[in-house]
Amino acid sequence: MTIEPLEQLVQSFEIAGQDFSRAGEVSSKIRRILQQIGAPVETIRRTSVATYEAEMNVVIHAQSGRIDLSADRCAIQITVSDVGPGIVDLDLAMQPGYSTASEEVREMGFGAGMGLSNMARCADDLSIDSVVGQGTTVKMQFRTNG
Amino acid sequence: MEHENSVFHAVRLIEEKCRGCVNCIKHCPTEAIRVRRGKAEILDVRCIDCGECIRVCPNHAKTAIADSLERLRDYRVTVALPAPALYGQFDDQIKPEQVLQGLIDLGFDDVFEVAFGADLVSVLVRRELQKPGVIRPMISSACPAVIRLIQVRFPNLVDHIVPVCSPLRIAARLARPEAARRFGVSPEEVGLFFISPCPGKVSAVAEPVGYRTSAVDGAIPICEVYGPLSRAMRDRKAAGQPQARVRSSGSGIGWARAGGENQAVALGRQISVDGVHNVIDIFEDIERGKLSQVDYVEALACTGGCVGGVLTVENPFIARRRIRMLSERPGPEDAPGLEELVEALDDSIFRHDEPISPRSITALADDMEEAIRRVERLERVLETLPGLDCGSCGAPTCQALAEDIVRNEARETDCVFVLRKRVQDLAEELVELSSKLPPAMNHQQVDIASWADGVLRVEEEPAPRS
Numbered sequence A: 001m002t003i004e005p006l007e008q009l010v011q012s013f014e015i016a017g018q019d020f021s022r023a024g025e026v027s028s029k030i031r032r033i034l035q036q037i038g039a040p041v042e043t044i045r046r047t048s049v050a051t052y053e054a055e056m057n058v059v060i061h062a063q064s065g066r067i068d069l070s071a072d073r074c075a076i077q078i079t080v081s082d083v084g085p086g087i088v089d090l091d092l093a094m095q096p097g098y099s100t101a102s103e104e105v106r107e108m109g110f111g112a113g114m115g116l117s118n119m120a121r122c123a124d125d126l127s128i129d130s131v132v133g134q135g136t137t138v139k140m141q142f143r144t145n146g
Numbered sequence B: 001m002e003h004e005n006s007v008f009h010a011v012r013l014i015e016e017k018c019r020g021c022v023n024c025i026k027h028c029p030t031e032a033i034r035v036r037r038g039k040a041e042i043l044d045v046r047c048i049d050c051g052e053c054i055r056v057c058p059n060h061a062k063t064a065i066a067d068s069l070e071r072l073r074d075y076r077v078t079v080a081l082p083a084p085a086l087y088g089q090f091d092d093q094i095k096p097e098q099v100l101q102g103l104i105d106l107g108f109d110d111v112f113e114v115a116f117g118a119d120l121v122s123v124l125v126r127r128e129l130q131k132p133g134v135i136r137p138m139i140s141s142a143c144p145a146v147i148r149l150i151q152v153r154f155p156n157l158v159d160h161i162v163p164v165c166s167p168l169r170i171a172a173r174l175a176r177p178e179a180a181r182r183f184g185v186s187p188e189e190v191g192l193f194f195i196s197p198c199p200g201k202v203s204a205v206a207e208p209v210g211y212r213t214s215a216v217d218g219a220i221p222i223c224e225v226y227g228p229l230s231r232a233m234r235d236r237k238a239a240g241q242p243q244a245r246v247r248s249s250g251s252g253i254g255w256a257r258a259g260g261e262n263q264a265v266a267l268g269r270q271i272s273v274d275g276v277h278n279v280i281d282i283f284e285d286i287e288r289g290k291l292s293q294v295d296y297v298e299a300l301a302c303t304g305g306c307v308g309g310v311l312t313v314e315n316p317f318i319a320r321r322r323i324r325m326l327s328e329r330p331g332p333e334d335a336p337g338l339e340e341l342v343e344a345l346d347d348s349i350f351r352h353d354e355p356i357s358p359r360s361i362t363a364l365a366d367d368m369e370e371a372i373r374r375v376e377r378l379e380r381v382l383e384t385l386p387g388l389d390c391g392s393c394g395a396p397t398c399q400a401l402a403e404d405i406v407r408n409e410a411r412e413t414d415c416v417f418v419l420r421k422r423v424q425d426l427a428e429e430l431v432e433l434s435s436k437l438p439p440a441m442n443h444q445q446v447d448i449a450s451w452a453d454g455v456l457r458v459e460e461e462p463a464p465r466s
């Protein structure tokens, strides 16, 4: 018996830090791709919410970044890596309501401190690597139950 | 009504009038139109009957099919169900009572206001919003174009649609037994006709989404009744006779304009969004989880709400002002309390009796493995296209053409730029080949090359850069 390798989709996208006019573009593109490959509605919903939060964190807190997407029949992997200040206390950052966002950013409706906890809720698997002064990498996995 | 595989559409093309100008393909919110062989073609699975193409076609080649007043003959008893937007179509002096009486004078045996259905739906939506733990934000179920938009473009949001039927459906469910009783006929002998502001509602009447069967027997456009109705009202006024009774409240009538439903429901954090492209923007925000602080989204495909429907007559801004004035009217004094009425009725008449199922149009193939291969091919195809979204290929954007190509519904050479490039490459190759000869014939080379030059007339001027 031969096992056909799963068809795998791999794509990367750049995120411009501090550019609010284009914020959310990458996660919209990714959502569209997931719809194009016919991923289950529920998986797309969770992936979109978490990817959007991660993209916004790069826009708000970092200088620049990228999102790598890989998807196959079984799971979607989203890796968001940035060049930025890094996260000093990860446990603290994960707490709902904790935010270091500036007043200006809050006025735009961000900075409720809910992003990371939303991501943890939506993803089946979440891991964060951060080096203070260098940057942050967030890896998330979403199973498609397929 | 059978609707297993087909989707009924009121929006149609009048082929003789279409000049293939590509105006409509650019405005369609679901990219449901392609121009092929010089004529627009509406793709059934994608069309949501919003009427945007009817609005923008400079040649009036897009139209809506609907019923005419002739159909009243098919039933023993007929009841008109006027959309709230109808009240906004006439002069300020004309009261809702006169409009209803006018419909009766036109030949209907009775009227039942959809605005009254809206009064009931307002109560029901308020109750839904008070239930603990419901999904946020909820999206209004009133606009059928929005419901179809969600099905095809926002399948993730299907669960957000408020589980309460539309004002039209409730009005119809109440009107039929009432008329049967009043006129002493069986319910099937009653013909219910919606007086519609839009093709979306015409389609919803012919083929409802979320219900097994339609509660309404036909839909007649507002613009179709406008003329005869105006005359009937004038005659009646001259005769000075009594008018029909209005049972809706001002808030129910207010549903005709954007913001009216929210005003009637008046609970929680509500937003009102009108115009299909604005609705799309808001839905994208909901998909990102950005609107979880909002309780209710009133979403209407037409700018200004139903007064902006493509089958209306009056300028929507003027109609909107009238509706606002009318919405300040108190309800009739003898009206039974709406809350009590809702209590007294069987809950099932307010509900969808079938799930509203997603019909995503975005997937590139049914099989995920194949779809992944197509997404990859899509990227490569896109790189060969100029990114000008010129529309000459008959698709609205280069992206849409690329999607059609990987679905095997179009060819790369449908793009004039790709075609031109291919022709150029071919010409160059021809010239090049023409100078090559088998070694045995090499002495003739010069002659043959100049012969090829003459025949091909390949021009030397550089191609304009795109």
Ligand SMILES: Nc1ncnc2c1ncn2[C@@H]1O[C@H](COP(=O)(O)OP(=O)(O)OP(=O)(O)O)[C@@H](O)[C@H]1O
Pocket (backbone or CB within 6 Å): A053, A057, A058, A060, A061, A062, A082, A084, A085, A086, A087, A093, A094, A098, A099, A100, A101, A109, A110, A111, A112, A113, A114, A115, A116, A117, A136
């Ligand atoms: N990519 C990042 N680089 C640097 N710091 C980050 C990054 N992501 C998160 N943080 C830190 O973690 C905190 C919490 O992040 P979280 O996304 O939960 O909230 P927020 O971005 O402040 O607000 P919200 O996401 O609700 O708009 C941030 O305020 C910030 O201090």
Ligand code: SF4
Pocket (backbone or CB within 6 Å): B050, B142, B143, B144, B145, B146, B197, B198, B199, B200, B201, B300, B301, B302, B305, B306, B307, B308, B309, B310
């Ligand atoms: S907004 Fe009103 S008139 Fe326009 S499509 Fe929706 S229901 Fe019809």
Ligand SMILES: [Mg+2]
Pocket (backbone or CB within 6 Å): A053, A056, A057, A111, A114, A115, A116
């Ligand atoms: Mg955040």
